[in-house]
Amino acid sequence: ETGVTQTPRHLVMGMTNKKSLKCEQHLGHNAMYWYKQSAKKPLELMFVYSLEERVENNSVPSRFSPECPNSSHLFLHLHTLQPEDSALYLCASSTRDRGVGELFFGEGSRLTVL
Amino acid sequence: EDQVTQSPEALRLQEGESSSLNCSYTVSGLRGLFWYRQDPGKGPEFLFTLYSAGEEKEKERLKATLTKKESFLHITAPKPEDSATYLCAVHGSARQLTFGSGTQLTVLP
Numbered sequence: 118e119t120g121v122t123q124t125p126r127h128l129v130m131g132m133t134n135k136k137s138l139k140c141e142q143h144l145g146h147n148a149m150y151w152y153k154q155s156a157k158k159p160l161e162l163m164f165v166y167s168l169e170e171r172v173e174n175n176s177v178p179s180r181f182s183p184e185c186p187n188s189s190h191l192f193l194h195l196h197t198l199q200p201e202d203s204a205l206y207l208c209a210s211s212t213r214d215r216g217v218g219e220l221f222f223g224e225g226s227r228l229t230v231l
Numbered sequence: 232e233d234q235v236t237q238s239p240e241a242l243r244l245q246e247g248e249s250s251s252l253n254c255s256y257t258v259s260g261l262r263g264l265f266w267y268r269q270d271p272g273k274g275p276e277f278l279f280t281l282y283s284a285g286e287e288k289e290k291e292r293l294k295a296t297l298t299k300k301e302s303f304l305h306i307t308a309p310k311p312e313d314s315a316t317y318l319c320a321v322h323g324s325a326r327q328l329t330f331g332s333g334t335q336l337t338v339l340p
Contacts, residue, residue, distance in 0.1 A: 121274070150327075157332060158332060159235070159329075159330040159331055159332050159333075160275075160318070160320075160328075160330040162327050162328070165327060173326065173327060175327075207274050207275075209274070217322055217326070217327050217328055218263045218265040218280055218320065218322050218328060219265070219277050219280060220275070220277060220328070221277065222274030222275050222276070223274050224272070224273050224274050225272075225273070225274050
């Protein structure tokens, strides 16, 4: 496998469910990111992990809980979400050497909250 | 606070009809400006990095330019496969990127 892989690609959940999104990168990068993309709005940064430590938490509600067990894997645990959380959730990775601008994105997980 | 505004929101071109997309930005100190391409149902794909005014980068039919206030993505003789949403982002005073809302480009055969 190559690049950044996200699973599942599509997820429908109720407001009381608990689910997780998974991201795996095969690029040897040491920083990983979660972004939220809503229709007609700019990409919103949620979390950044660098060398497995969370270095950025962009005022994200506690119903979103990230986990980075190693430099290749990133999870986003979801619980008691709201309908307005429906969006495309994108995982990205980068190397610290190339800075924060050259990001490699996965194809995203399309989340629908009923 | 870093800000990015992209225009137009949507652009329809005939195949071969050259045009430009605009990215206006406000930052207290630009550390980099980045262009991405996003196809429907896919994540963004990195295209270019620009660091200083006057810099230009080219890739196939695309050329990105930078001034102190804006960047342009020039598309020369576009083809239908160039249809995508083009995203601009800046790295300025914030620790991470600030993205614009994108320009949705459609190239008709």
